Amino acid sequence: MPQDIDRIDYKILRALQQDARLTHQELSEKVGLSPSPCARRIRKLETEGFITGYSACIDDAQLGFGFSVFISVRLDRQIDDRLVAFEAEIRRCPEIVECWLMTGRFDYLLRVAVSDLAEFERFLTSRLTKLPGVASLDSSVPIRRVKYLPARLE
Numbered sequence: 001m002p003q004d005i006d007r008i009d010y011k012i013l014r015a016l017q018q019d020a021r022l023t024h025q026e027l028s029e030k031v032g033l034s035p036s037p038c039a040r041r042i043r044k045l046e047t048e049g050f051i052t053g054y055s056a057c058i059d060d061a062q063l064g065f066g067f068s069v070f071i072s073v074r075l076d077r078q079i080d081d082r083l084v085a086f087e088a089e090i091r092r093c094p095e096i097v098e099c100w101l102m103t104g105r106f107d108y109l110l111r112v113a114v115s116d117l118a119e120f121e122r123f124l125t126s127r128l129t130k131l132p133g134v135a136s137l138d139s140s141v142p143i144r145r146v147k148y149l150p151a152r153l154e
Contacts, residue, residue, distance in 0.1 A: 004048060008033065012041055013050065014153055020054045060097070065113040069120055069139050071128070072106035076135040083107075085132045095123050106138065 005013075011031040015022060022030070028038035045051045060066055075082055083101075090099045090110070098111040114120045128137065 005045070005050060009041060009045060009050070010153060012038065012045065013151075016042075016051065017150055017153065060113045064115050067114050067116050067120060067141075069112045069114070069141055071110040071112060071140075072102075072138040073108040073110060073134060074105070074136040075107045075133040077133065078107060082133040086134070089131045093123075093127060095119075095127075 008031055012027065015027055015030045024035045024039045024042075027042075028035045031038060033041070042051070060068070073086075075086060086108070087099070090096055090108075095112050095114055096110050097113045098109075100109045101107065102109050112120065112123065114123060124137070124139075128134070
């Protein structure tokens with residue numbers, strides 16, 4: 001446990017991770033504080049970077065992008081300008097919703113969200129394979145998500 005936060009701060013983080021729309025009153029009741037000290041703790045957690053923002057969790061499938069594919073990418077060379085160019089192109093692809101620089105056999109891991117296999121094929125053949133420096137790709141289609149946490153809190 002980081003020394004900057006205590007058990008009550010963790011309770012606040014857990015509660016906000018489950019529902020960031022809680023009012024200060026509701027949150028204070030959940031964690032056992034009055035609203036003013038609870039609000040001060042939230043501001044402290046925000047200021048110190050433990051809370052980096054608030055957002056809505058959006059279901060890709062509800063928007064018509066329920067087909068996800070994980071793609072491992074190997075570049076032809078691991079040099080700074082090649083990485084920068086590849087990452088700049090990745091940011092321009094709305095189909096790519098996550099991109100991780102990796103260690104191991106592959107350089108990047110992507111999660112692509114598309115409507116179906118046909119859209120994935122079009123994206124793969126017309127866009128992804130043509131990005132600068134791409135040497136090889138390995139795709140995997142997930143069957144179902146078993147676990148997801150926005151952050152580890154214990």
